[in-house]
Amino acid sequence: MKQKIRIAAGQGFWGDLPDAPVRQVEGGPIDYLMLDYLAEVTMSIMQKQKARDPNAGYARDFVPLMRRILPACVERGIKVTANAGGVNVRGCANAVIDVARDLGLAGKVRIGIVTGDDIMLRIDELLSRGVELRNMDTGAPLSTVRDQIQSANAYLGASPLVEALNQGAQIVITGRATDTGLTLAPLIHEFGWSNNDWNRLAAGTIAGHIIECGAQASGGNCQYEWRSIPNLADVGFPIVEASPDGTFVITKHERTGGWIVIPSIKEQLVYEMGDPREYITPDCIADFTTVRLEYEGRDRVRVYGIEGRPATEFLKVSISYSAGFKAVGTLVYAWPDAYDKAQAADRILRRRLDRLGLKFEQVLTEFVGVSATHGPLAGPPHPDIPEVQLRVGVRGQDRSAIERFTKEIAPLILTGPPAVTGFAGGRPKVEEIVAYWPALIPKEEIKPVVEVLET
Amino acid sequence: MKVQLTKLAHARSGDKGDTANIGLIALHDELYPILVREVTAERVKQHFKGICHGEVERFELPNIGALNFLLHESLGGGGTLSLMTDAQGKTFSTALLRMEIEISQQEATDLHG
Numbered sequence: 001m002k003q004k005i006r007i008a009a010g011q012g013f014w015g016d017l018p019d020a021p022v023r024q025v026e027g028g029p030i031d032y033l034m035l036d037y038l039a040e041v042t043m044s045i046m047q048k049q050k051a052r053d054p055n056a057g058y059a060r061d062f063v064p065l066m067r068r069i070l071p072a073c074v075e076r077g078i079k080v081t082a083n084a085g086g087v088n089v090r091g092c093a094n095a096v097i098d099v100a101r102d103l104g105l106a107g108k109v110r111i112g113i114v115t116g117d118d119i120m121l122r123i124d125e126l127l128s129r130g131v132e133l134r135n136m137d138t139g140a141p142l143s144t145v146r147d148q149i150q151s152a153n154a155y156l157g158a159s160p161l162v163e164a165l166n167q168g169a170q171i172v173i174t175g176r177a178t179d180t181g182l183t184l185a186p187l188i189h190e191f192g193w194s195n196n197d198w199n200r201l202a203a204g205t206i207a208g209h210i211i212e213c214g215a216q217a218s219g220g221n222c223q224y225e226w227r228s229i230p231n232l233a234d235v236g237f238p239i240v241e242a243s244p245d246g247t248f249v250i251t252k253h254e255r256t257g258g259w260i261v262i263p264s265i266k267e268q269l270v271y272e273m274g275d276p277r278e279y280i281t282p283d284c285i286a287d288f289t290t291v292r293l294e295y296e297g298r299d300r301v302r303v304y305g306i307e308g309r310p311a312t313e314f315l316k317v318s319i320s321y322s323a324g325f326k327a328v329g330t331l332v333y334a335w336p337d338a339y340d341k342a343q344a345a346d347r348i349l350r351r352r353l354d355r356l357g358l359k360f361e362q363v364l365t366e367f368v369g370v371s372a373t374h375g376p377l378a379g380p381p382h383p384d385i386p387e388v389q390l391r392v393g394v395r396g397q398d399r400s401a402i403e404r405f406t407k408e409i410a411p412l413i414l415t416g417p418p419a420v421t422g423f424a425g426g427r428p429k430v431e432e433i434v435a436y437w438p439a440l441i442p443k444e445e446i447k448p449v450v451e452v453l454e455t
Numbered sequence: 456m457k458v459q460l461t462k463l464a465h466a467r468s469g470d471k472g473d474t475a476n477i478g479l480i481a482l483h484d485e486l487y488p489i490l491v492r493e494v495t496a497e498r499v500k501q502h503f504k505g506i507c508h509g510e511v512e513r514f515e516l517p518n519i520g521a522l523n524f525l526l527h528e529s530l531g532g533g534g535t536l537s538l539m540t541d542a543q544g545k546t547f548s549t550a551l552l553r554m555e556i557e558i559s560q561q562e563a564t565d566l567h568g
Contacts (some may be wrong), residue, residue: 004523008553040534041534043536137472139471221467221468223466263480265464266478266480266520267467268467268468269478269516269521270516270521270523271467271478272469272470273476274476274523275514276523289518291519293490326538362531366539372539373541373550374550375505377502382502391540395536395541430468433536436472438472
């Protein structure tokens with residue numbers, strides 16, 4: 001058994017720095033590359049893409065990335081865990097297999113795929129058996145939005161990924177697997193942790209949490225002494241250097257920018273945190289109040305002491321559903337009296353919308369430069385403020401009402417207060433809202449399927 | 456005397472649906488008890504008046520000198536439903552750091568010493 005495993009984060013979300021995974025592979029020694037592509041509503045976007053093209057429905061960026069890094073991964077034995085498969089895991093795997101053959105690597109790499117997370121076609125059957133899939137936030141039963149559902153996936157944990165690695169997969173592609181499972185699985189596979197070793201499973205989970213947002217652990221979006229953070233232009237993404245006992249060090253490649261300091265790790269620990277004693281995943285419950293941090297050298301923070309508890313009997317389900325339409329229009333008002341003018345324009349716009357009799361679920365006005373982020377906490381703006389952006393958003397079920405709203409923004413330039421600009425982009429776009437419905441499902445309802453494909 | 460939280464803490468915030476979370480982290484371990492004493496859920500609720508329309512919950516992480524706050528009903532419906540510029544609550548962190556809290560003369564001396 002290896003005494004140290006290095007897992008490198010390459011993507012914190014779908015659309016993160018394209019070269020980050022390449023730099024992780026080329027910048028120094030790693031054993032695993034972990035790529036997190038799926039945000040909460042990503043699955044619905046992929047479902048739409050698949051409806052238009054049966055070969056689509058996964059993170060397409062993953063395929064050209066593999067073309068760039070697969071030779072180095074094969075040569076150096078670097079394994080990859082990625083939830084790039086979206087709603088078409090097999091399609092994604094086939095595209096990677098084609099790449100491997102193109103590169104002359106046929107027979108040299110095995111692709112593991114994990115499916116069984118997609119329950120879109122089982123919704124009616126589940127509802128009819130009394131699995132209500134109530135919204136975890138509002139308590140509403142799923143039947144209230146049944147006809148609007150666009151995708152439904154259970155969050156799978158580390159176990160099926162471990163199975164794929166145990167069967168010799170070098171690249172493991174999943175659909176809706178948890179972000180933390182992508183890091184935990186390699187540790188279970190390499191160190192042989194048992195599935196009730198709650199402290200170690202919690203440690204691997206928290207390691208995953210720390211690196212799952214990429215550079216947000218290594219200096220990106222770091223408030224602590226932000227002016228002192230070196231060379232963010234070349235920011236190094238975080239790497240977990242884990243030991244069999246469940247302790248680990250967060251570090252990054254040498255000669256990269258950013259920093260690994262205790263404050264940057266603390267900021268990432270509390271990111272999107274609920275009850276810190278109960279960080280629930282399919283694999284365990286991790287207790288963030290047991291985490292200990294200490295320096296082990298420059299850009300090296302040791303994490304230890306982590307405790308965990310048994311996993312729950314449920315998996316979280318990510319359901320997306322159509323929830324109407326929205327549009328946002330903006331205009332910029334300049335000195336003098338920029339804020340007064342923006343407010344006057346808002347009043348004029350609202351009077352016109354009223355007269356048209358348009359029905360919206362919500363109309364929201366914000367004044368960027370005055371109060372858009374901190375609201376009343378920001379206090380009154382400077383009377384000589386150089387410019388203010390008026391930003392008006394509307395939301396509703398009636399697409400035509402939203403369309404009509406988008407035609408009322410540009411006319412304000414010639415029919416409203418003066419010294420206004422900033423309308424180069426044309427009419428605001430009407431966007432379909434795909435909303436997120438979190439629910440729980442008993443674990444026994446979900447049967448992950450693992451296959452290992454030859455190239 | 457009054458002091459702004461930004462002198463004592465740093466923070467990161469994010470979202471879970473319509474709930475914003477703010478992790479408030481003491482700049483030094485010795486400052487953590489002041490945060491525990493002064494930055495109560497009630498004070499945070501009051502601070503975010505007009506922004507947070509639901510309950511505020513507070514959790515303690517003494518091991519890293521941090522408090523975690525959940526501000527329910529704060530993000531205009533949350534996620535893709537929200538029309539807000541900051542639908543993900545990313546800037547709630549510094550909004551909290553605007554808060555002024557009361558510290559003793561001794562604590563002020565320690566802070567600047």
